Amino acid sequence: MSALARLMSIDKFCREQRNSADxxxxxxxxxxxxxxxxxxxxxxxxxxISGWAQFLAMEAQTPSLLLEQQMxxxxxx
Numbered sequence: 001m002s003a004l005a006r007l008m009s010i011d012k013f014c015r016e017q018r019n020s021a022d023x024x025x026x027x028x029x030x031x032x033x034x035x036x037x038x039x040x041x042x043x044x045x046x047x048x049i050s051g052w053a054q055f056l057a058m059e060a061q062t063p064s065l066l067l068e069q070q071m072x073x074x075x076x077x
Contacts, residue, residue, distance in 0.1 A: 020048060023044075024041040024048075027041040028041035
């Protein structure tokens with residue numbers, strides 16, 4: 001995962017993956033079972049889930065930007 005991905009919020013990460021998730025749902029639901037489209041959809045699903053695993057693992061190791069911003073605000077008050 002890139003350095004940029006490590007800096008993005010969960011909300012931004014969700015928005016980034018939304019189009020891929022919508023497309024894979026349609027490809028999987030409305031195509032013939034076992035078709036190339038379904039296999040590609042499952043592969044995309046696996047990639048999106050792996051992206052979440054990486055994102056959450058990084059979040060667990062370092063605080064998110066949002067948390068850091070909130071901490072800075074409370075320190076200045």
